Amino acid sequence: GAGVSQSPSNKVTEKGKDVELRCDPISGHTALYWYRQRLGQGLEFLIYFQGNSAPDKSGLPSDRFSAERTGESVSTLTIQRTQQEDSAVYLCASSASGGQAGQPQHFGDGTRLSIL
Amino acid sequence: GQSLEQPSEVTAVEGAIVQINCTYQTSGFYGLSWYQQHDGGAPTFLSYNALDGLEETGRFSSFLSRSDSYGYLLLQELQMKDSASYFCAVGSARQLTFGSGTQLTVLP
Numbered sequence: 001g002a003g004v005s006q007s008p009s010n011k012v013t014e015k016g017k018d019v020e021l022r023c024d025p026i027s028g029h030t031a032l033y034w035y036r037q038r039l040g041q042g043l044e045f046l047i048y049f050q051g052n053s054a055p056d057k058s059g060l061p062s063d064r065f066s067a068e069r070t071g072e073s074v075s076t077l078t079i080q081r082t083q084q085e086d087s088a089v090y091l092c093a094s095s096a097s098g099g100q101a102g103q104p105q106h107f108g109d110g111t112r113l114s115i116l
Numbered sequence: 117g118q119s120l121e122q123p124s125e126v127t128a129v130e131g132a133i134v135q136i137n138c139t140y141q142t143s144g145f146y147g148l149s150w151y152q153q154h155d156g157g158a159p160t161f162l163s164y165n166a167l168d169g170l171e172e173t174g175r176f177s178s179f180l181s182r183s184d185s186y187g188y189l190l191l192q193e194l195q196m197k198d199s200a201s202y203f204c205a206v207g208s209a210r211q212l213t214f215g216s217g218t219q220l221t222v223l224p
Contacts, residue, residue: 043214104161
């Protein structure tokens with residue numbers, strides 16, 4: 001597609017359930033990023049994929065969070081045993097090549113996750 | 117680690133000029149970027165400075181002083197549609213660290 005696509009756009013679930021969020025990056029973009037944005041806050045880096053290299057998981061807040069990406073395509077972010085503090089907008093971004101700050105990151109519209 | 121500071125809110129009137137400042141502390145500096153985010157929308161890239169000086173893109177300009185660890189975004193001829201949050205971000209070798217954002221309100 002023309003832009004980064006994320007699904008679902010909204011997700012409401014009960015505390016303790018697992019959730020899976022999906023991101024389709026722009027075709028040909030080798031770098032893919034996941035961020036978390038709490039209400040009124042900045043973007044919190046979670047994880048970064050670059051081609052077939054080992055992902056940079058340094059931003060994942062706990063072992064309940066994991067993410068996968070197959071090659072240079074779709075990525076999924078999984079949150080296990082959700083907690084209320086996980087409520088936030090989860091944003092995915094892709095860029096033509098990772099590593100350099102000058103490469104614009106193109107963001108999806110995000111998944112708004114609400115934990116009851 | 118990396119940290120950034122920017123004002124939380126700025127208000128200006130339509131047609132005016134506004135400057136949003138950003139100071140940063142970082143190890144391994146790869147440049148300063150600016151992103152715009154409207155309420156409920158996705159962040160969109162505005163500009164990037166790797167070297168000292170001013171970069172101009174239409175009504176928007178961005179400035180960087182590496183020796184002062186400081187930059188700013190300058191918005192001219194403000195329009196109502198410029199009301200949004202503006203984030204500065206510093207790059208490392210692999211990722212961007214974003215500031216908490218500045219909420220710009222443009223009044224008629």
